[in-house]
Amino acid sequence: MNLQLTDIIIALLLASMLYAWWRNITIREKATLSAKHHCESYNLQLLDESIAGIKWWPCWHQGNLMIKRVYKFEFSSSGVARYSGTITYLGQKQADIWLSPHDI
Numbered sequence: 001m002n003l004q005l006t007d008i009i010i011a012l013l014l015a016s017m018l019y020a021w022w023r024n025i026t027i028r029e030k031a032t033l034s035a036k037h038h039c040e041s042y043n044l045q046l047l048d049e050s051i052a053g054i055k056w057w058p059c060w061h062q063g064n065l066m067i068k069r070v071y072k073f074e075f076s077s078s079g080v081a082r083y084s085g086t087i088t089y090l091g092q093k094q095a096d097i098w099l100s101p102h103d104i
Contacts, residue, residue: 024069028053031071031087031094038087038097039075047074047082054086066091077102 032051039046055070069089074082081103088096 024053024056027069027089027092028071030092031069031089032073034094034097035071035073035075035085035087038099039085042099044075044077044099044102045079047076051087059090061090064091068095075099075102077104 028051032049035051036046036049051071051073053069054072055068057068058065059068060066061068067090071087071089073085073087075085076082083100083102085097085099087094087098
């Protein structure tokens with residue numbers, strides 16, 4: 001069996017796409033848990049028990065190329081009104097979490 005350079009490149013591209021997809025799912029699950037714990041610490045309810053990715057881009061941080069991901073979620077303080085929040089991950093680490101102003 002003769003392998004061509006294009007076959008190797010295609011296999012590497014598919015493997016890297018599969019790894020990126022798997023990594024994104026892992027970080028999304030971590031972000032969901034972080035948002036849930038953050039809401040619970042302020043006596044808020046994370047609505048729909050889910051988050052949605054809204055931004056994803058490569059950036060330089062302390063001399064390293066990393067992926068910056070921003071996820072959006074909704075929460076409630078009373079069970080009636082919906083408020084939005086965002087959670088930002090830089091690489092594998094949580095960089096920021098923001099909750100919109102809400103009723104207490």
